[in-house]
């Protein structure tokens with residue numbers, strides 16, 4: 001899969017959509033890395049930026065959901081928490097891994113994050129779109 005932003009992914013809140021766009025850019029970079037591997041440092045920096053952005057974005061989105069009275073915000077928060085734990089584990093694995101482990105991570109990570117994010121936006125995030133529109 002090659003992840004790209006398009007309007008079908010817009011939930012209708014400018015800040016949240018801008019975060020999703022940047023997350024998609026970073027994940028696309030990781031996807032491209034399996035065909036044309038950049039330096040280990042570049043991958044580590046991309047992972048660090050993605051992790052920081054996810055943390056900031058998820059807190060923003062969770063606060064927003066509480067503000068707009070989205071009833072399933074707790075389930076949604078748990079989905080975010082699981083992704084962050086997974087990302088932390090991958091980053092630790094990458095930092096400590098040998099060249100073979102790192103290559104394995106680069107081969108699979110972009111695709112799996114792309115699948116996670118598009119599924120998350122199109123199913124979970126879209127559940128609060130009517131609350132955004134109703135504001």
Ligand SMILES: [Fe+2]
Nearest residue numbers: 061120124125
């Ligand atoms: Fe979300």
